Amino acid sequence: MQIVSGHGFTLCASRVVIKFQKSYSRFQHSVPAWTRRLSKQCRIDEQQHVRITDSSARPKTGPWNLNVRSKSEPALVDLSSNTAVTPSHAFVDGVLGVSQQNGDSDSNTATSDMIFLGTGTSEGVPRVSCLTHTSMRCPVCWGAAQLGNKNRRRNTSLLVRYLAADGIRRNILIDAGKFFYHSALQWFPHYGIRNLDSVIITHSHADAVGGLDDLRDWTNNVQDSIPIYVAQRDIEVLSKSHYYLVDPSVITKGTAVSKLQFKLITEEPFYVHGLKVTPLPVWHGPGYRSLGFRVGNVCYISDVSEIPEETYPLLENCELLILDALRPDRSSATHFGLPQVSNFLFFCCSSMYSTYIRML
Template sequence: MHAVGVSSFGARIIARRRSGISSISGSQAMAVLRMMSLVHSRSLPPTHLSAESFNGRNRIVGAQRLWPTVCTTRSWSSQIRADAGVAAVDATKKAAQSGAFVDGLLGVESEAGRRLTSSQIIFLGTGTSEGIPRVSCLTNPEKSCAVCLAAAQLGNKNRRRNTSVIVRYLAPDGRLLNILIDAGKFFYHSALQWFPYYGIRNLDAVIITHAHADANGGLDDLRDWTNNVQPHIPIYVGLRDLTVMAKSHYYLVDTSVVMKGTAVTKLQFIPMSEEPFEVHGLKVTPLPVWHGPGYRSLGFRVGDVCYISDASEIPAETYPLLENCDLLILDALRPDRSSATHFGMPAALDEVRKIRPKRTLFTGICMSWIPCSFAKQFFMGCLLLQYLMKYLMAALCEMTEMTGMMHTMDHDKINAELAKLLDSEGLDVQLSFDGMQIPIDL
């Protein structure tokens, strides 16, 4: 057994030798830990890393923090993404394999280079504005949020970034065009993970649904493309939203205000109305919806795919645009109720019953409503009720696990319940997840 000391970061690495396997150098082990962000803080607990033989090669198969909530350590496929686990890392290579960057880990098999035979849609993000997991849940000493704790594990489908999809349009002339819908705050992190994996390099257009940060907060990051991949990127955005962005993204909308010599993203803003328009020959139909009282947001239809990521109400004039929909991608924030600006699952299901698409995937998913820890802190603040609330809170937390009202927007559990609708109502409804790929006919 060979030990590698990292006491300055309050962690240790144990590299185990097995029959026919060479030991892992300290520099390789430290590099992997840095990539996994496990040694960036002195407060982190000790960590151990093991090397095992896998298909005749040395691979680091996992890293575990030595505390009660321990991440599972098994190899996983980013194609299936069914279980929480750690991606295998080839410890003998210094460079990343082609198309292999998943949450800071190298060596994951990718689909880059595989020839597409149809258009497809890829979910870059399926979460709400804050994303999942949330820092407040991970740092809560009570560790009461099961969804966020699960999402902290690599490969878990509860890990969600800002809602965004990329439409990969296989044009009649054979060109493969990448059309991004929304570039929010987490866009660059999504691109790091999924662009190499799916072999996506260029961005042929970006379409913005509305002027909130979870839809356009990543526009500045497009400079990596306009500096290194392509000269500019067309941005399709509603005129009202462009007026807002002229203030929030003033230096992107009006580059004349930028200091000379400063690198700035080269974007071509194209105002759009609520009428259909074309992007590189692909017809795009706006789907006007309400994203809270008086606030207009846009969904979009391409072919028979309808995408509505931020909505609290669908106006009457939009329903005809949703007829004969094969795939509906719809906002569903919480399992129990709607908010002022987003459909909850009951309201979203009512919309599915009206529209009757062949298939529905929910997006914009939150971890859930209110953690038990918050309610406990609130009630325990009432000193006269502490003794009574000790028992009431235990009953409350037990109840919420049954009703799905608090912190139970778990991907697999919710999908198991939604699957029952196929038999009872003929509705094919499931939650989407980050990295999900769907072939579509355009």
């Protein structure tokens, strides 16, 4: 199992990457010492291009390093490879091969990747409160205020791109928060992304749904409508916060709002353009349910304070786990911190190998 952990990290947000060997057990009794060094060694940020590579010189016991190229690009995990022994090739099999609704796809010719459009907190980084503080200078925010700085972060959002069985390249977005349009302005032209085939919502907080109104640019100028996959509890919230999108009959005729097709999902697997998506139910604060999602052997849990035991089996044989970790020193009522991530690993990983992106 591999862990991409983060949703904050350092003083004002970052991400860390850990990789774990594919396995599943609730009886792991020790965490290697490198987990205690993560606050100094590990980070993934939105403005770098990250590709998973295999080093021919790597020792059998790890670590396997992610190749980080210092570019002004968002973090991108390349899920395709021509080398059968690399972890990235396994991601193609997981994302495309076993998850297609109508049989296996040709993983030798298909390509797939995941682009982190945002890895920050709800208010993003830098924070106005830090930049206007008169007695303390926050180094993260002051650095992030500089154009192109790697600590400039937006709401957590992930774009999954894959070549479907019909030969069409599909773009599936997970969450459209308050900063989504800014991310799209910067990175969609760069990666040649024009259409949005669907949007999957993890929960109804503003940093996950605040950008739904901005989807009007696509439905007015690119495509007729966009399917939105959302849980019943979240559509009930949206019917109040975004009532005109849920029920377009209330708007003035001719108003150019987003044309969205809301599709209710449960905690059972569903298909998006032939791609199997398995919900991963978690708690995002006391009594508040959020969803992570599994696509093939990749699991994505962006907002979590507790993972219930009934979700553990859904992580079995997961090769890449993208996991919330707000701070390196402690957890909060609504988010994992790095210590809680380590505690979780006690119970879900029987064997591990370390991989990390060094702090740059």
